[in-house]
Amino acid sequence: MKRETQEEVLKWMLGRAYRAKHHKKELEDRLERINEEREAPIGSPGYEMMPRTTGPGAGAASILFKLADIEDRIIEQKGEIEKAYIQVMDIIDFIPQAELARRIFELRHLDSMNFTDIAMAIPLARSRCYEIYNDAIDRLLEYPRIRKMVNDAAIEYCQWYAKETKPKKSSGPHSLEKQNGIPKPEKETAKKKRKK
Numbered sequence: 797m798k799r800e801t802q803e804e805v806l807k808w809m810l811g812r813a814y815r816a817k818h819h820k821k822e823l824e825d826r827l828e829r830i831n832e833e834r835e836a837p838i839g840s841p842g843y844e845m846m847p848r849t850t851g852p853g854a855g856a857a858s859i860l861f862k863l864a865d866i867e868d869r870i871i872e873q874k875g876e877i878e879k880a881y882i883q884v885m886d887i888i889d890f891i892p893q894a895e896l897a898r899r900i901f902e903l904r905h906l907d908s909m910n911f912t913d914i915a916m917a918i919p920l921a922r923s924r925c926y927e928i929y930n931d932a933i934d935r936l937l938e939y940p941r942i943r944k945m946v947n948d949a950a951i952e953y954c955q956w957y958a959k960e961t962k963p964k965k966s967s968g969p970h971s972l973e974k975q976n977g978i979p980k981p982e983k984e985t986a987k988k989k990r991k992k
Contacts, residue, residue, distance in 0.1 A: 797950060802937050803930075805946045805953045810887060810905045812880035817908060820873035827866045834859070881906065883945075890939055897932035900925055 797805075884905045891898040896918070903909045903917060911929075915922040936942045 797947065799937070801950070802943065802946050803933050805950050806887075806933055806936060806942070808953050808956070809945065809949050810884055810901070813877060813884050813905060814908045816873055816876040816880050820870055820877065823866055823870045823873060827863065827870070830859075830863060830866075887936065887942065887945070890936055890942060891932055895932075896920075897928050900929050901932065904929065 888898060888901045888905070891901060899918065900914055903914045904911070909917070911922050911925055915925045918925065920928075937946070
């Protein structure tokens with residue numbers, strides 16, 4: 797795998813907690829908005845008439861199931877956040893306590909701060925904070941355990957990247973993997989499929 801790709805995968809791994817927290821916040825906002833609309837008095841600006849259909853999935857019970865589904869997804873996201881924090885802390889533990897890079901990583905990946913806010917908190921120039929951060933990413937990739945974690949996460953990163961960037965159909969399957977030297981996931985044999 798190319799070194800630039802390893803860096804991208806490592807940064808993506810470090811950003812998992814932020815993405816999980818952001819998704820949880822979206823779900824919570826959605827749940828709150830739907831509940832506000834449901835509880836708004838008839839005729840008020842937030843009130844919307846419920847559809848009057850009698851098909852399957854219609855009615856008050858259906859909306860309650862949908863709300864319960866959102867609540868379940870929020871609970872799942874809390875679990876994702878915890879797993880992401882553990883992984884981020886495992887990676888950060890490779891940076892010595894006394895190094896400024898460790899504080900930058902903690903502010904960035906545990907406190908979800910952007911580099912402008914990190915620069916003000918330390919205080920250092922934003923460009924210097926970013927330089928220290930990237931140097932630490934380089935040093936982290938010197939550790940065999942970090943490289944193994946990155947290699948293990950590479951396929952998942954490619955799947956996420958493909959969803960986020962929505963490549964053109966002509967690029968073909970696994971084009972990012974080919975481009976960056978990431979091995980393709982093994983195809984399931986008929987025997988493995990039957991076991992599942």
